[in-house]
Amino acid sequence: MKNLYWFKEISNNVRSGRRLSLGEYKRAVSWSKYLISSGAAIKGEAEQEWSADLSQLFIGSKFASGRHSRIYRGIYKHMDVAIKLVSQPEEDEDLAVSLEQQFTSEVNLLFRLRHPNIITFVAACKKPPVFCIITEYLAGGSLRKYLIQEGPHSVPHNVVLKLALDIARGMQYLHSQGILHRDLKSENLLLGEDLSAKVADFGISCLESQTGSAKGFTGTYRWMAPEMIKEKRHTKKVDVYSFAIVLWELLTGLTPFDNMTPEQAAYAATHKSMWHAYHTPLLIKARHLIDNIILPKAIHFYIKLYNIQDSNERPPLPCECPRAFSHLINRCWSSNPDKRPHFDEIVAILESYSEALEEDPQFLTTYKPRPNNLILRCLPKCNTTANVSASTKP
Structure with missing residues (x-):
């Protein structure tokens, strides 16, 4: 708490224009000395464009952390920011190289993105063995945090629609730039004070031109599309699948496949009731390995060995789920990527929902999907034509 009070004081001082005392200044920038002294100067014209001025950077309290990163609230050039520090492990050279490549890729992507529903990139600092990414600070926290606070089945449907539309618009823009997110989930969606949603963590x-197969276990199993779990070549449609899971989260407030381990969730997403369909000793042994020893490689081995086909094993939709949402979700998490809509269509659908909801508060529950069969779509037109022809006969 002491650090938080200090940070608030520093924040107010900077905004009011009061100059910091020598003690305040030393405390604010002491952490950055490690960055400055631990690596060579930033090289390259591209990096110079997004290089942070550390003399303008003040750090506050830590509010989140990951396996290789810590996220702090701070101030950069009189702006509230989030500061992500990524540390390279000295004992694992391969991991260090991978983290550096991931950092460079994330910064280069963020640098080119500008959209109301995408987290705003501010600056970055590349000083091995510590890297720093500075983005805007969103006071609402993650969507996952919001859902936990609200409780299961508590988010009003109009709020679900608003948040879903924000996320879809952000993803529509991302795909228009030829970029796949590949880890879309509630933890990577941030909320502003006005409850606007922004896509984060790239x-x-x-x-899209760099996708290939999904080797390397990118993404998170509970939100991961079946083709990525099976290490198949993937497209933008993997994000559409993940969006369906996020929409399910919005409607339920729950964690997908929460009664399973991540590895079991991966099996469930790629085949329905697989353990009941196959009882070979080999698969029973594989289940034991997954349940008790956590061997992710077994997932891909058995899927390929038995040529398991996708099915519709998905998190259960609640009985009270509005038809409009359930219809869209079922399309988006289809096992066949080609049957999933693009985000252009998803945005158009959600916008039409929003307009209809303003006119009819019961729209989401009374919604009836249009028939997908092209012949059925033509029937009314054909009948009308037939009636016109009949009426014109002498």
Whole structure:
């Protein structure tokens, strides 16, 4: 708490224009000395464009952390920011190289993105063995945190629609730039004070031209599309699948496949009731390995060995789920990527929902999907044509 009070004082001082005392200044920038002294100067024209001025950077309290990163609240050039510090492990050279490549990729992608529903990039600092990414600070925290605070099945449907539309618009823009997120989930979606949603955390994002197969276990199993779990070549449609899981989270407030381990969730997403369909000793042994020893490689081995086909094993939709949402979710998490809509269509659908909801508060529950069969769509037109022809006969 002491650090938080100090940070608030520093924040108010900077905004009011009062000059910091020598003690305040030393405390604020002491952490950055390690960055300055531990690596060579930033090289390259591209890096110079996004290089942070450390003399303008003040750090506050830590509010989140990951396996290789810590996130602090801070101030950069009189702006509230979030500061992500990524540390390279000295004992694992391969991991250090991977983290550096991931950092560079994330910064280069963030640097080119400008959209109301994408986290705003501010600056970065590359000083091995510590890297720093500075983005805008969003006071609402993550969508996952918001859902936990609200409780299961507590988010009003109009708020669900608003948040879903924000996320879809952000993803529509991202895909228009040829970028795949590949780790879309509630933890990577941030909320502003006005409850606007922004897509964040582009650590494993990539250009569509760089996708190939999904080797390397990128993403998070509970939100991961079946084709990525099976290490198949993937497209933008993997983000559409993840969006369906996020929409399910918004409606339920729950964690997908919360009664399973991540590895079991991966199996469930790629085949329905697989353990009941196959009882070979080999698969029973594989289940034991997954449940008790956590061997992710077994997932891919058995999927390929038995040529397991995708099915519709998905988190259960609640009975009270509005038809409009359930219809869209079922399309988005289809096992066949080609049957999933693009985000252009998803945005258009959600916008039409929003307009209809303003006219009819019961729209989401009374919604009836249009028939997908092209012949059925033509029937009314054909009947009308037939009636016109009949009426014109002498």
